Amino acid sequence: MKKNISFYVMHFCLCFIFLFLPYAFTTNGSIFSLPNLANNPHDRIYFFIYFLLLIFFYFNYYILIPRIYFKEKQIRYITILLFFLLFFLWVSNIFDTPDLNFLDFRNQRQLPFGQMPPPPSKGFNHQNIPFSHKIPTAEFNDLTHFGGPPTQYSHTILVYLIGVVSSLFIAIKIRLSKVEEDRMKSELSFLKAQINPHFLFNTLNSIYSLAIKKDDKTADAVVQLSELMRYIITNANDDVIALDKEINYINNYILLQKTRLGNTVTVDYILEGNSSGKAITPLILISFIENAFKHGVNPNENSEICIKITIIEDYLTLFVSNNKVQSIKSDSGIGLQNTIERLTLLYPNNHVLSIDDTPKMYLVNLTIKVG
The missing domain is CATH 3.30.565.10 (Histidine kinase-like ATPase, C-terminal domain)
Incomplete structure (x- = not known):
């Protein structure tokens, strides 16, 4: 049966809500804030990870579940899920590490090699650095975010598992509904097949009684x-x-x-x-x-x-x-x-x-x- 336009409109709205859900109730007091993908690494991480997870949701629902899970190949299905989970964790790490992330568009000013400040030591006070060697405070603070362990692992795993479980739940529920509908149609067809000869038999008996009496x-x-x-x-x-x-x-x-x-x-x-x-x-x-x-x-x-x-x-x-x-x-x-x-x-x-x-x-x- 062909899907009507309301089906696609509903899915579009759900995808839109899912993609922009992380930007609701922002810390600056507003209810909703558009993502700043060019200058805000936090927004960029959430958007691309959610976008990839959304694509995987439909891939899992329309490809993996009907072709692998419903074909009694659960071990293969679980293996594929683990592979994609590792893939998303790797992508999260890439997005969360600016020096490795080709999508990081922040304006990072590079100082000449001879003017790079020495590594901080114990009791280091950046106020003692000569003025020509000083880095603006905002940029100095940004160095604390360069590299380090990924910050998206737990969040990515949570959203990934929610997507897998929800797609499985929806697919199984629809499959059970279709099985029940087919069973009902078969049962009704069986009942009708019994009823029609039943009517014919009784009516022919009635006419036979008339014919006997001429x-x-x-x-x-x-x-x-x-x-x-x-x-x-x-x-x-x-x-x-x-x-x-x-x-x-x-x-x-x-x-x-x-x-x-x-x-x-x-x-x-x-x-x-x-x-x-x-x-x-x-x-x-x-x-x-x-x-x-x-x-x-x-x-x-x-x-x-x-x-x-x-x-x-x-x-x-x-x-x-x-x-x-x-x-x-x-x-x-x-x-x-x-x-x-x-x-x-x-x-x-x-x-x-x-x-x-x-x-x-x-x-x-x-x-x-x-x-």
Whole structure:
């Protein structure tokens, strides 16, 4: 997936903050001070070290981690990290030593060889040096900074380790998120593969019952089945679909069941609210309705099914009830169970499902966000 411009703007801002973070809250009382790379060795050290560490962060994130660390080559990865750490420490030493640093641009005035002052001895007082041999006090004080042990080691190691750990953390977190997303997609595909044949099997059974009785409504039932199958083939694999199409699918399904059952069952179907402009996951409602026809119908008993769909603003409420009758279960209710699992995966915080299973009634009340 192509990254949008906000991705690059965010990274640019983060890099800018990282590079100029050492110059915030300066000692002179100001909140922020621009680095003086030409004349201030402290600013120069921080800027170039941070710049190199920033480059290494992206190199580690986009090259080393995916190509070495995630390829189970941890020993090689650690060796490379140690090599780069030594490299940054060496660079820190170079930047921190002006006589070795080609990037040191300070104006260092060289005195003739014969006029160089002798090395200081015990009790040395530079006030006794002849005027012609005197070095300005500022330059004399600068000599104390020439050479010596590097001052950036501890700071460089700290920033380096923070960069390595943060890049590893981000890469591993994104990788785990992608694995979880792929797992969810695979699981949903598996559930859909089970649901579609389940619907087809039950609907064909309904038409078969009409054909056995040589009912004149068999032809109408076949047309209604074709509408159902067209919806499943065309839209069932979409992540979301217009709520209008899902409602139309439910209407066709209920009409097909009424055609098959005739006067042997009382079906009370109510639809309230406006479904236009809203979206829902396909085949997420039908299992509860199908379950009512499957377990609440018996020609030899009083069979009543109530289905009510109410749409208020961004929420849809589905209420389904059926009285329990003696019926032969064709399967273990895989369609209903799969729908409950899909609701958990796709609407973890955007649905409320309650099922009341009493000895005489089976009631389902589902509220789901469709806006």
